[in-house]
Amino acid sequence: MSDAERTRSNTDSHNIYADHAATTRLSDAAFDAMLSFLRDDYYNPSTLYSAAGKSKRAVERAREQIADTIMAKPNEIVFTSGGTESDNLALRGAKPCRLITGSIEHHAVLNTCASLAEVGAEIVYLPVSRYGVLDPEILENALIKGDNQSTLVSVMMANNEIGTVQDIKSLTEIAHKHGAIFHTDAVQAVGHLPINVDEMGVDMLSASAHKFNGPKGVGFLFVRDGVGIRPVQTGGAQEKGVRAGTENVAGIVGMATALNEHIEHQNAEIQYLMELEHRFSETLSDRLGCSVRYEHNFADNHLPGLLSYSFAGISGETILHRLDLRGIKIATGAACDSKEAQVSHVVKAIGVPEDMEAGTIRISFGMDNAPEDAMRVADELVKIVCSIARM
Numbered sequence: 428m429s430d431a432e433r434t435r436s437n438t439d440s441h442n443i444y445a446d447h448a449a450t451t452r453l454s455d456a457a458f459d460a461m462l463s464f465l466r467d468d469y470y471n472p473s474t475l476y477s478a479a480g481k482s483k484r485a486v487e488r489a490r491e492q493i494a495d496t497i498m499a500k501p502n503e504i505v506f507t508s509g510g511t512e513s514d515n516l517a518l519r520g521a522k523p524c525r526l527i528t529g530s531i532e533h534h535a536v537l538n539t540c541a542s543l544a545e546v547g548a549e550i551v552y553l554p555v556s557r558y559g560v561l562d563p564e565i566l567e568n569a570l571i572k573g574d575n576q577s578t579l580v581s582v583m584m585a586n587n588e589i590g591t592v593q594d595i596k597s598l599t600e601i602a603h604k605h606g607a608i609f610h611t612d613a614v615q616a617v618g619h620l621p622i623n624v625d626e627m628g629v630d631m632l633s634a635s636a637h638k639f640n641g642p643k644g645v646g647f648l649f650v651r652d653g654v655g656i657r658p659v660q661t662g663g664a665q666e667k668g669v670r671a672g673t674e675n676v677a678g679i680v681g682m683a684t685a686l687n688e689h690i691e692h693q694n695a696e697i698q699y700l701m702e703l704e705h706r707f708s709e710t711l712s713d714r715l716g717c718s719v720r721y722e723h724n725f726a727d728n729h730l731p732g733l734l735s736y737s738f739a740g741i742s743g744e745t746i747l748h749r750l751d752l753r754g755i756k757i758a759t760g761a762a763c764d765s766k767e768a769q770v771s772h773v774v775k776a777i778g779v780p781e782d783m784e785a786g787t788i789r790i791s792f793g794m795d796n797a798p799e800d801a802m803r804v805a806d807e808l809v810k811i812v813c814s815i816a817r818m
C-alpha cells in the first residue's frame with residue numbers, strides 16, 4: 428500500500444474532509460519525527476550542556492532541509508509561530524514608509540497594513556481581475572507614482588479563498604526595477620507548488636507548517652541575505668536576533684519532515700489533485716445549469732484541488748451546514764473569517780454578482796481524498812442546491 432493510499436484510507440465513505448486550505452492532518456512521519464523532542468530530548472537548544480546538542484542539531488538540520496526545498500540558504504530561514512507571524516515580521520520588520528499590496532490578501536497581511544497605516548505608513552491596495560489576478564502593469568503604475576526608497580510590495584502567491592496563483596516572478600522584477608523590495612505570502616503554496624526563491628527573485632516569503640501536513644503553530648520566513656529586517660518582538664537573541672523566543676524544536680522538526688514529504692511527491696500530488704478537481708467540476712457541470720453558479724477558478728494558474736463557487740440566492744452557510752450533516756466538511760470562505768457573517772473581501776474584490784456573494788463556498792481537496800470523495804461531494808452539493816432552489 429502506497430503512502431498516499433494509506434493516508435487516503437483515513438477518510439471513510441461517510442466523513443469527507445474537503446477543507447485542506449484551512450488546515451491539514453499531521454503526517455505520520457512528521458508525528459514520529461516530533462515525538463522524541465516533545466518528551467525525551469526536551470532541552471532548550473540555546474543551553475550550553477552537551478545534552479542540548481541534539482535539539483540544537485535538529486533545529487539546524489531542519490533549517491537546511493527547509494532551505495533546500497525552496498533553493499534558499501539555511502541562514503535565510505527564520506523560524507516563526509506560523510503564517511500570521513511570518514507576515515507580521517516581514518511587513519513590520521522591513522519598516523516600510525510605503526506598502527503596496529493586493530486587495531485579496533489574507534487578513535494577516537491586510538490587518539497588518541491597517542495597523543501600519545495608523546503609525547503613518549502609506550498603504551496602496553491594488554485591484555485584481557475577476558479571477559483574482561493582479562496585472563503586473565497595475566503594480567508598475569503604482570510604483571511609478573512614488574519614491575520607492577522605502578517601499579515594500581507584498582503580494583500573496585496563492586489565494587486561500589479562490590486559489591488564484593500570481594505571477595510572482597514578473598511582479599518581483601517590476602518591484603526591483605523601481606527600487607522596492609518584495610514579500611510574498613506563500614502560506615497556501617509552500618509544499619504544494621514548486622518554489623525557487625532565486626528564480627522568483629523574492630526578498631521575503633512566508634510559510635506555515637499546518638498547511639502542508641506539519642504541526643500547527645510553526646512556520647518560517649525566508650529573508651534574503653542582505654535584506655535587513657528589524658525584530659518585532661523584544662527578547663532573547665534566538666534566530667540571529669530577528670525572532671526572540673525559545674524555538675519550538677518539535678514543531679520545527681515536524682515542519683521540515685512534512686515539507687520534505689510533500690516535495691518528494693509534489694508532481695504526483697499536483698496531477699492527482701487536478702484529476703479530483705476535474706471529476707468534481709464535471710459532475711457539477713453535468714448536473715447543474717450554469718445559470719445558478721459562478722466559478723472563480725478560470726485563472727490560467729490556480730492552486731490544484733481548491734475550487735470556489737458562488738450560487739445565486741442560496742447562503743453558503745446553509746450549504747456548509749447541510750453538507751456537514753452528511754459528514755462533508757467544506758468552507759464558506761477563509762476559516763479565519765468563519766465567525767464573521769459579512770461577505771469576504773475576496774468575493775467583493777473579484778466582483779461576484781451581488782445575488783451570489785453570500786452563496787460562496789470553497790472546497791479544497793487533499794491527498795487523503797479518494798476520487799470517490801470528489802464525486803460524492805459534487806453529488807451531495809447538487810442535491811442540496813437543487814432542493815433549496817426548488818423551495
Ligand code: PLP
Pocket residue numbers: 448449508509510511512514533535583585586587612614615635636644646763
Ligand atoms: N496567509 C494565508 C494565505 C493563509 O491562508 C493563512 C491561513 O489560513 C495565513 C496567512 C495565516 O497562517 P497561520 O494560520 O499559520 O497563522
